[in-house]
Amino acid sequence: MQKSRLPLSVYEVVIDCVWEPLPWMDRHELVHWTSTHDARSTNPIHDLFACALTCTAWYPRACQNIYHTVVFRCSLDVELFVRSIRENPSLANLVRELIVNLRRGEYIPFTHHTLSGALRNVRAIVLKFPDLHIWGYPPNHHILVTQYHLTELVFEIDPSNKNLLCYAFRVVWSLHDLRSLSLSFYGGAPVSTPSIVNCLRSLRRSWSCENLKVLSIKEVMNILPSCPFGIAVEQLAVYADDPLSTYPIDDTKPRALVEQMSFLYSLQELHIWTASGGEREWGSITITLPLLLRALPSPDTLNSLHVVVNNDITSYRVLFLQSVAKSHLGGILQQFNNMPVLCFELTETDDGGRSTAWWEHQLRMSGIHHTIPMQAKIESFKSTPAWREDMPHRSNQNLLQTVH
Numbered sequence: 001m002q003k004s005r006l007p008l009s010v011y012e013v014v015i016d017c018v019w020e021p022l023p024w025m026d027r028h029e030l031v032h033w034t035s036t037h038d039a040r041s042t043n044p045i046h047d048l049f050a051c052a053l054t055c056t057a058w059y060p061r062a063c064q065n066i067y068h069t070v071v072f073r074c075s076l077d078v079e080l081f082v083r084s085i086r087e088n089p090s091l092a093n094l095v096r097e098l099i100v101n102l103r104r105g106e107y108i109p110f111t112h113h114t115l116s117g118a119l120r121n122v123r124a125i126v127l128k129f130p131d132l133h134i135w136g137y138p139p140n141h142h143i144l145v146t147q148y149h150l151t152e153l154v155f156e157i158d159p160s161n162k163n164l165l166c167y168a169f170r171v172v173w174s175l176h177d178l179r180s181l182s183l184s185f186y187g188g189a190p191v192s193t194p195s196i197v198n199c200l201r202s203l204r205r206s207w208s209c210e211n212l213k214v215l216s217i218k219e220v221m222n223i224l225p226s227c228p229f230g231i232a233v234e235q236l237a238v239y240a241d242d243p244l245s246t247y248p249i250d251d252t253k254p255r256a257l258v259e260q261m262s263f264l265y266s267l268q269e270l271h272i273w274t275a276s277g278g279e280r281e282w283g284s285i286t287i288t289l290p291l292l293l294r295a296l297p298s299p300d301t302l303n304s305l306h307v308v309v310n311n312d313i314t315s316y317r318v319l320f321l322q323s324v325a326k327s328h329l330g331g332i333l334q335q336f337n338n339m340p341v342l343c344f345e346l347t348e349t350d351d352g353g354r355s356t357a358w359w360e361h362q363l364r365m366s367g368i369h370h371t372i373p374m375q376a377k378i379e380s381f382k383s384t385p386a387w388r389e390d391m392p393h394r395s396n397q398n399l400l401q402t403v404h
Helices: 008-018 022-030 044-054 058-065 075-087 089-093 114-117 141-145 163-174 194-203 255-261 283-295 318-329 329-331 357-370
Strands: 069-072 096-101 124-128 150-155 180-185 214-217 235-240 269-274 302-311 343-350 374-382
Touching: 008 044, 008 058, 022 096, 022 124, 022 150, 022 180, 022 214, 022 235, 022 269, 058 089, 058 214, 058 374, 075 089, 075 114, 089 235, 150 163, 163 194, 163 269, 235 283, 255 283, 269 283, 283 318, 283 329, 329 357, 343 357, 357 374
Parallel strands: 069 096, 096 124, 124 150, 150 180, 180 214, 214 235, 235 269, 269 302, 302 343, 343 374
Antiparallel strands: none
16 A cells, blocks of 8 residues: 555545435335345445455455444344454444344344343344244333444334334334334234234323434334334335225325324435336326325425336336326425425336336326426336337237327
8 A cells, every 4th residue: 555646545435335225215225134235236245355354544444344234134143243242342343234134033132131232233123023923022122222322223024023123113212312214014904903002002102202213114004103114204215005906995094194294394305116007007106196296284494306117028018107197296296395306217128128218208208307407216127128119919009009
């Protein structure tokens, strides 16, 4: 490094870019990690090791990135890591995130007193709860979790498991400084019994989530008490369910989310995932999306709106565009005076798919161009068909002619 033409700070910026953190709306993807960095197309950990071995000047910054996130998949991982920080206490100061994969149902002592005492800089815990109806932790284990000075939680929960559900929200509602929360629900339907509803209501304190600024919800929980996530949220990512996917139409499904959004007077960024309509109308666009936008109490504070279109080979472009027109988004968006642009994120086929210019033209023709600027963004390209129209043998040729 003595002959280097660049200052060390420049190299450190480059090392930091080897592993870029997930954006706030995608933090829920951390629950799918089984080992550090394995969710990426390439493995940055190898590059970070190479940086650490390049020279002594690069070693500290590379180690800082290597130990930023620690993954526990079993109790042995905890034992080995405890041994490491006992032999080299300085490593403990580098850890910022813990990912605990409880998928196997094995007891993992991630609240071990040695860990909670040594990992003073941990600010985020990611918990992948087991899909089995077992829970091996004691009733007051959530108190041990709060020994960490956490500002971020990422959970994936099966809401049909009462014990897991209560445990998760005990943790959420016990953290005074919680700033970011990502919740993903999967599996069975929530246990909406009087006992579980009353239990959840009793867990929430008056100050719970009062500092929460970032919230990501992959599903809607109707059994939670009123305003479960406070009123201070500034960045919100939600899953707009499709009420038309059930029969009869369950108009109560998004009700809890709509009620929560009615309290968000400081909301600045809104990121919405839409459910695919398949071969029918997109209810997430025609029903749920307008409901969510109308629920906002202070439209002037919103300065960013992203709509992620979850299309697949069962989805028709024409039906999606018809749903946008039917939703009357243009009229609703007239209230959002400070929002510079509305962004639609879509997936297209890399060979023969539609361009961003095509999408922007079609969306403007759907009645949005009279309000605010609109932008279409191709988030990713697939080698396989991304829309039904791209299938080799398509049977709805008359349907396609309406958009060409």
